[in-house]
Amino acid sequence: MVDVGDGLDEADARHFTRPLPKSASAQMRFLVRQLKGTKPVADLLGISQRTVERYVKGELKKPRRALADRLYKEVRHRWQPGVRARARREAATRGGIFTSTRARFGFRAAEGSTDDPRIRDVSLALPPDYAARLFAAQESGASEAELQIPEEARDRLAAIAAAEGMSLRAYLARLAETLLTPAERAEQAEQARAVLKKWTGYAPTAAEEQDLDSELDRRLGRAAAR
Incomplete structure (x- = not known):
């Protein structure tokens, strides 16, 4: 599952004008320059400072999958900050953002019926004001749990939507139209x-x-x- 913070970074990446560094060594060197030392990078990635130094020198080249994913995400999060800032200003003042997630929704029903619980796609266009708040929360250091909607709130919205004979996606779209900035x-x-x-x-x-x-x-x- 993609976290909210990762989703925002993925949206930013669509606006990049230069590709991210591809090799683990190049990515590690980029982080060392950004954080001004191997020790902060080691703390960020949860590895030893010696391991960071070996990647920087090219002695290590193929990180484990978990480390490779973390390395890529941290580089993407810091890549082309000027491009990222312009894209976010546009979304926060004019364009808004389009969000999409997957969740398991359903009701007690016969197996195979349309109400049988299953993974469903939920998509919603957020207006600029909400996009601005989401960006501000992420940039202020909000945790992933703070960025996500609480599970009990999501379940309540799904129940309300079902009681009105609507899908959660349709209900959220209608709700967004009634809310004012x-x-x-x-x-x-x-x-x-x-x-x-x-x-x-x-x-x-x-x-x-x-x-x-x-x-x-x-x-x-x-x-x-x-």
């Missing part, structure tokens, strides 16, 4: 204030708006407690 919410609030002033001549101050919001929260909380 902070900028969109601010724009709607400004439009509402303009209409209120036009109809009634009343233009509440920021302090009055805060008091009204607090009172509304208090009443909603009291109603929910009943």
Whole structure:
């Protein structure tokens, strides 16, 4: 399974203008230059400093599969930062990103029926604001667990979608259309204030708006407690 962080790096890689170093020695030398020493690279990859030095010198050339995968991912994560930054700015301000994952969904049903649990593909186009938040979380050092949707939240969404007779993909697409970015919410609030002033001549101050919001929260909380 591809992690969220790996998926973001894969998307960045589609914009690279130069190929990544291919040999393990070239990849190791690149990391040593980036991290300014063999010790940080050894800590990053979970190997000895001597092993890093041997790859740099070309004494070792064929790493084990696990190390080769880790080496490739760490190089890709640091390759052409300028190209990566431009691609992310475009996604975060205009284009958004397209996400795709595979998960096991289904319900208790006769084997072979359409509701029988099986691996399903789920794809969703994320608008720029959500792409920006995802990039910011990754760049701030968020863990893979923090980038992923919690399992209980995913299962709840799947149950809600099924209750409405929808696939999870269709439900998420509909949900995304109803959610507003902070900028969109601010724009709607400004439009509402303009209409209120036009109809009634009343233009509440920021302090009055805060008091009204607090009172509304208090009443909603009291109603929910009943």
